[in-house]
Amino acid sequence: MKRLLVGLAAAALAATMGTALAQDKKTIGVSIPAADHGWTAGVVYHAERVAKKLMEEHPNLNVIVKTSPDPASQANAVQDLETQGIDALVILPTDPDPLVNAIKEVKAKGKFVALVDRAPSNNDDSVRDLYVAGNNPALGEVAGKYIAATTPNAEVVIIRGLPIPIDQQRQDGFDKGISGSSVKVLDRQYGNWSRDDAFKVMQDYLTKYPKIDVVWAQDDDMVVGVLEAIQQAKRTDIQYVVGGAGSKDMIKKVADGDKMVPVDVLYPPAMVGTAMELTAAGLIDQVPVNGTYILDATLVTKDNAEQFYFPDSPF
Amino acid sequence: MTDTTTTKASARSFWRDVDLRAVAPFVALFLLLVLGSFAHDNFLTTNNLLNVMTRSAYIAIIAVGATFVISAGGLDLSVGAMVAFVASLAIMFMNAGSIASPLGMVLAAMAVMVLIGMACGLVNGLITTIGKIEPFITTLGMMGVYRGLTTWLSQGGAITLRNADVQATYRPVYFESLLGIPYPVWAIFITGAIAAFVLYRTSFGRHVIAVGSNEDVARYSGISVERVRTLTYVIQGLCVAIACLIYIPRLSSTTATTGMMWELQAITAVVVGGTALRGGVGRIWGTICGAFILEIVGNVMLLSNVISEYLLGAIQGAIIIIAMLVQRSLVRKS
Numbered sequence: 001m002k003r004l005l006v007g008l009a010a011a012a013l014a015a016t017m018g019t020a021l022a023q024d025k026k027t028i029g030v031s032i033p034a035a036d037h038g039w040t041a042g043v044v045y046h047a048e049r050v051a052k053k054l055m056e057e058h059p060n061l062n063v064i065v066k067t068s069p070d071p072a073s074q075a076n077a078v079q080d081l082e083t084q085g086i087d088a089l090v091i092l093p094t095d096p097d098p099l100v101n102a103i104k105e106v107k108a109k110g111k112f113v114a115l116v117d118r119a120p121s122n123n124d125d126s127v128r129d130l131y132v133a134g135n136n137p138a139l140g141e142v143a144g145k146y147i148a149a150t151t152p153n154a155e156v157v158i159i160r161g162l163p164i165p166i167d168q169q170r171q172d173g174f175d176k177g178i179s180g181s182s183v184k185v186l187d188r189q190y191g192n193w194s195r196d197d198a199f200k201v202m203q204d205y206l207t208k209y210p211k212i213d214v215v216w217a218q219d220d221d222m223v224v225g226v227l228e229a230i231q232q233a234k235r236t237d238i239q240y241v242v243g244g245a246g247s248k249d250m251i252k253k254v255a256d257g258d259k260m261v262p263v264d265v266l267y268p269p270a271m272v273g274t275a276m277e278l279t280a281a282g283l284i285d286q287v288p289v290n291g292t293y294i295l296d297a298t299l300v301t302k303d304n305a306e307q308f309y310f311p312d313s314p315f
Numbered sequence: 316m317t318d319t320t321t322t323k324a325s326a327r328s329f330w331r332d333v334d335l336r337a338v339a340p341f342v343a344l345f346l347l348l349v350l351g352s353f354a355h356d357n358f359l360t361t362n363n364l365l366n367v368m369t370r371s372a373y374i375a376i377i378a379v380g381a382t383f384v385i386s387a388g389g390l391d392l393s394v395g396a397m398v399a400f401v402a403s404l405a406i407m408f409m410n411a412g413s414i415a416s417p418l419g420m421v422l423a424a425m426a427v428m429v430l431i432g433m434a435c436g437l438v439n440g441l442i443t444t445i446g447k448i449e450p451f452i453t454t455l456g457m458m459g460v461y462r463g464l465t466t467w468l469s470q471g472g473a474i475t476l477r478n479a480d481v482q483a484t485y486r487p488v489y490f491e492s493l494l495g496i497p498y499p500v501w502a503i504f505i506t507g508a509i510a511a512f513v514l515y516r517t518s519f520g521r522h523v524i525a526v527g528s529n530e531d532v533a534r535y536s537g538i539s540v541e542r543v544r545t546l547t548y549v550i551q552g553l554c555v556a557i558a559c560l561i562y563i564p565r566l567s568s569t570t571a572t573t574g575m576m577w578e579l580q581a582i583t584a585v586v587v588g589g590t591a592l593r594g595g596v597g598r599i600w601g602t603i604c605g606a607f608i609l610e611i612v613g614n615v616m617l618l619s620n621v622i623s624e625y626l627l628g629a630i631q632g633a634i635i636i637i638a639m640l641v642q643r644s645l646v647r648k649s
Contacts, residue, residue: 195566200613
């Protein structure tokens with residue numbers, strides 16, 4: 001038995017060495033926004049985590065992660081990566097349209113390009129080979145459906161993000177999710193994805209409406225401010241608050257069975273890792289990965305929360 | 316008959332004595348309160364008004380400091396980022412947990428905040444005066460430095476006060492009240508009273524105004540312009556620290572975006588309050604009134620049902636400009 005095990009191990013070792021020798025050294029360049037708020041901080045954390053893991057698993061793979069604060073410096077970073085000799089580029093653009101040409105240049109040189117989350121206006125295979133993104137309409141829809149199913153006659157107040165397209169997509173998704181139910185939206189106001197602004201908006205909602213059943217804040221950072229405002233007003237009519245994204249603090253609350261935060265809807269910064277894994281699989285294992293890959297806006301509940309909890313992440 | 320004439324005359328002289336420019340912000344505030352009472356039935360409730368005053372505390376207190384800087388002819392754009400930086404360091408200090416008693420920890424953190432805030436202000440002041448760099452550029456640069464350091468400290472995420480005991484000890488500072496008035500509102504008026512005393516009743520205060528009205532004349536009359544200017548930035552730093560003292564207990568955390576754009580709100584409060592941006596005039600109570608006006612405009616907008624959420628920014632801007640026009644017309648009549 002022991003001999004068999006040793007033999008197997010040796011064979012496995014030989015097999016890995018064989019494949020390793022058969023391959024050339026491959027390099028993946030990863031270009032992401034610098035950590036300037038919670039979500040991008042999560043992107044940086046997961047990019048670095050997955051890069052380390054990929055390099056451990058594949059000794060012949062080199063992964064370079066570069067962060068940039070704005071489109072101009074990201075365009076330079078992409079050029080620098082290209083000069084260093086990469087085989088594939090994984091990019092989460094700070095702003096996709098100004099970066100389209102820089103990305104196309106890399107693609108024109110025959111490199112594999114994986115685009116993450118933010119798509120330019122023409123998001124076709126002339127720009128990228130692989131597209132990985134979260135699902136903004138679904139983030140709203142999943143939240144809407146959950147509220148319609150849990151509290152069918154709820155009166156809901158909504159705190160929006162900033163007036164940009166993804167915020168509108170989330171709102172439209174939410175309306176779709178509650179359509180056909182008797183859930184009533186009392187108000188929608190912008191909280192700018194900021195804790196402080198969400199606190200103010202929630203305080204004013206509490207003044208304005210004597211009875212609120214559910215708050216949909218669609219972002220975990222804003223939920224922090226919402227919860228403080230409710231606690232200060234000592235109001236007991238609010239049954240629960242639904243956020244979104246999947247920050248570690250909110251996932252923890254869900255896992256602990258907090259009554260005010262029973263669920264969260266995922267828009268995971270770890271999606272950059274999905275793109276890196278797929279890119280590595282395409283480069284090394286030569287499996288087909290080209291295409292569009294839209295992650296579900298998974299509903300995080302007490303039962304599956306553990307799976308999405310990263311205590312070391314800054315987000 | 317004679318009596319009425321004398322009363323009329325004395326009334327007239329009373330109105331001549333009152334500086335309408337100083338009264339104007341309060342008139343604007345009053346008009347806004349009337350407008351608000353139409354927006355929603357709950358607007359004039361004590362609860363709502365105390366909420367609004369309480370959350371205007373940050374901008375009001377920072378703006379009191381800005382009144383000193385601006386009336387001495389300076390400008391500080393770094394205050395918003397400074398709030399984030401000072402509050403983040405204080406939370407990290409409390410998380411380090413070197414002091415066992417929660418109360419001791421909170422008091423120590425408060426002292427740390429005051430020291431760091433004043434040190435930040437001193438840096439701004441020295442670069443402006445000794446370095447002889449335009450305050451706009453100095454503080455724009457320092458805004459980047461403080462903001463960048465905060466982002467670095469938080470790794471872009473949030474810095475949260477982790478010790479539940481410390482949090483429970485500190486939380487009442489924002490949420491509890493004394494004699495029915497929340498502590499942050501006390502903080503506004505106490506800071507305002509001290510600032511008003513310093514600006515109107517001390518020689519330092521008169522030097523601030525002198526330096527702001529005419530730097531050369533102030534220098535020839537023997538005032539150390541550099542010293543006075545530097546001290547105004549230190550006062551600004553102290554005010555930022557006081558704002559941090561009441562900022563941390565609210566959400567017990569800071570993020571890389573904490574205090575974003577607060578510098579512009581503070582400067583707006585100062586100007587709406589009747590202080591001239593070119594320097595030489597400083598109105599502490601007007602500034603505080605200006606901060607209330609800014610916060611109430613937002614509150615009224617949100618409580619009213621008629622205004623689309625897409626138009627909030629436009630209407631806020633318009634109301635501020637109208638408030639300024641009301642002031643100007645009052646001043647012209649005098």
